[in-house]
Amino acid sequence: MKHCVAVSMRLLISILICLAAIVYHQRLNILPYLSSKNIITTTTSTPQATTNTTMPAAQSTFKGLPVIPPNDPSLTATTTTPRAIRKVFEAIDQAEGAGARVRRSVGTRELKNFTPFLMLDHFTIAPGAGFPDHPHRGQETITYLLSGAVDHEDFAGNAGTIYAGDLQFMTAGRGIVHAEMPAQNPDGSANIGMQLWVDLPAHLKDCEPRYRDLRGSEIPVANSPDKKVNVKVISGRAYGVDSLQELAYTPVWLLDVTVQPGGTFDAPLPHKWNAFIYTLSGSIVLAGPQSSKTIPQYHNAVLEQSGDSIVASVPASAEKESRFILVAGMPLDQPIVQYGPFVQTSTEGIYKAMADYQGYANGFERAENWESEIGKTMVH
Template sequence: MASIKEVLLPATATGTPTASTLFEAATVVPDTPSTLTTPRRVAKAFEAIEQSEGAGARVRRSVGTAQLRNFSPFLMLDHFTIGPGAGFPDHPHRGQETITYLLSGSVDHEDFAGNKGTIGPGDLQFMTAGKGIMHAEMPGLASTTPNVGLQLWVDLPTALKFCEPRYRDLRGDEIPVVEADDGKVSIKIISGESQGVEGVRELAYTPVWIFDVTVKAGGTLKQILPKAWNAFLYILEGSIIVEGKDVPTFHNVVFEKEGDGVVVEGKTDARFVIIAGQPLDQPVVQHGPFVLNTKEQVYEAMRDYHGYQNGFERAEGWRSEIGKRMD
């Protein structure tokens, strides 16, 4: 996985700040408790209802619905299934980052900057839209199992809304895994810290922690989280117990900010993700794939995209090879 400095533009001769300089200015080192003494309380829990999205894809959306909208820095969480003949052909973005975590199958990515990649089970891809990108995400041709995964949209700090776009991936075998509660709990540390072990740093410009957790019935996870960060979990399989209440599959559990972390028990054998992020003190105006701070900026994004300017120059006449599978 490339580090951030390997994929950013260098400083200009006129001294214009680079994205790395802006990144350092826009983020702070998280204030993380050393032990979990006060668990966070549950603010709400709700089911993610399945719906259609893209071209024939099915998603269970939890963040980005009326139940949980603009839970800064998170804009959207989709639990997606892409079957044969379906997918997300060529489309634009501006102002956010996407993190795609594949659970089964394979997914191909291609964008107008020349980036291409394929991820398989346990792999992740990260795309920073910045000032503008056009890309496609389609089922891998070699896939023999359902293409299922999670896609998280993360807002960019205002100072980085118009940074250069970038793409990178992270392979599953690069991600540390630790156990807890005498082996009853397994934690895949995609980003952040668990049980004294750290995962990938600088996963996104906006700091986020992501854990993929499997727990046996009766097992208990105690996970510290940075203070004042927004946090939630999403259940992929089985049922869990939080604050003495049963929560079944496909539910999103939103936590309050106060507390040192979360405590989760397996009612059955279960699998879930815990996601936490540094809130951004800024307005959010979203229109489809464009996420800016004002309505005027959204209108400008649409004009730029249709006019092939200000970051979308390469969109003119461009078609992805993988998107042609929908023809």
């Protein structure tokens, strides 16, 4: 009897090993198909990405990398050279989520995985639309609301509402499930804002998730000497005014700039950081080291890494002011492998993220039987 049991156990183990081998083989075979269909996207390097300085290990107490790089040669230079324009393209309107519309500029064929940036959406969420319960792993999201109000709720117990001028910083880390749903505005108008996805350094992708609101009243404001330029210094520096610190792990500058006719925005950018601007309204003239270019509304202008500053003006003959978002970030010297809301540095990491999410493990334990209150109805 014992012999029969032993034989049966060996047979069972052999079968399990064979099944595991088959599954692993199928995973290897399906990867090229997923990549070819852009279901899983892989970027081994990004043009002009630079190697980071040594970064501190993840800590239980939140501490991001310096958003104002110390001793940065571009920030301390007495004379600066404007950055040249690499490319300019329009952000095309498209459907996203449950009934929402977005103008996506980063995360498209025009500009994919522009380290550390993964995606930039200029979104419009009408009543009855939204982004119900969904997961993230391995990145940070920054949501900036331009009009209306949006509710947030996640399985870590964070919940709140941001209004026009407010921001939400969320670090997904090892895993989070949340919902983002629009408020029902009294006049029935849509909720409009920007959402930026930022990659996390490889050694911080397993950090604990984190969430915080940044109220518009907390954001310092800077002005040019002639008062024709107004800057909301969300993250970074402008005209000698520094933002709040410790907003996110990955250092990112985010400036909301309004330029009156006849005004010129002139500001240094951190050395070799990747940067771009997105025009919200009106048009601006970007000055390069050799030529200038007009950037119309809803266009993304990607800047070269060489150079020290950005110079953007609005002609005195313009009929109205122009507004744009300036975004800059420290490049991460690491591969980017992305499957929807999961961002890792290897395909194995993506497979693990999907398995963990489906199995409620390794960061997704709290997702089991969890359902947000705000996601239960598309209008509230």
